Ligand code: BDR
């Protein structure tokens with residue numbers, strides 16, 4: 001079992017990533033940290049706990065983190081994830097009072113876990129990078145203590161095909177200053193970017209394969225707003241499995257074709273704030289700092305995702 005921690009801004013696809021990771025049975029999840037992103041922090045915490053309650057996994061620690069980005073104001077994505085952040089699914093599941101009172105702070109929890117499991121822990125980040133940036137500011141050695149950091153964010157080859165600005169993806173755009181700190185931290189980073197996640201669409205046809213299983217209603221209902229948004233904006237059928245693919249890479253790295261390059265983040269330009277710039281040709285003569293993704297076996301990933309969720313019959 002791989003030891004991991006998940007950092008989420010739940011979020012429809014964050015919820016699907018949690019289901020996928022926990023149901024895979026291959027991840028030893030030390031905890032889930034939460035960050036302001038798709039929706040405000042309080043809602044992220046509540047959604048994460050509601051999803052875990054729905055799964056019967058109230059044993060997983062959920063630790064709240066940053067309430068806002070490092071410097072900029074928060075922007076949320078209700079139009080993608082719905083007014084409650086999980087597309088109105090599981091309305092009757094409440095998690096109030098299910099977890100005991102816990103006053104830990106996500107960046108400290110990341111440092112503590114990375115220190116306890118030196119060289120063993122994979123940190124999976126599927127929201128804005130604020131919590132990890134704060135952890136690095138407080139304890140830079142956390143970068144070397146972690147075995148690997150796998151981030152959903154950015155776009156590297158597909159300039160002009162962002163989902164927040166033409167050249168920017170939401171998680172990086174939401175806190176580009178934090179992303180800059182993270183990318184230059186020295187950690188072993190893999191960036192699962194839009195280049196590959198936008199090739200993994202969960203369609204109604206896939207969802208119907210879950211009929212009769214425990215997560216059918218949740219997946220169908222939670223993705224409704226997201227699927228509609230994708231259809232209206234991108235003309236695509238289904239919703240991209242950004243965050244689940246990031247977990248998928250941790251479960252099976254052969255799903256993605258990767259290369260190491262120097263990547264940095266634009267934080268100044270109003271036209272491309274949050275752009276991840278990958279120096280494929282080595283023009284800046286900087287050492288590679290990020291493993292970027294250039295290809296994905298989308299059908300194999302989607303089949304594994306469905307099979308894993310079906311497992312919980
Ligand atoms: C990312 O942004 C969020 O809306 C999703 O949860 C995902 O992590 C995709 O750009």
Ligand code: CA
Nearest residue numbers: 011014126127
């Ligand atoms: Ca997310």
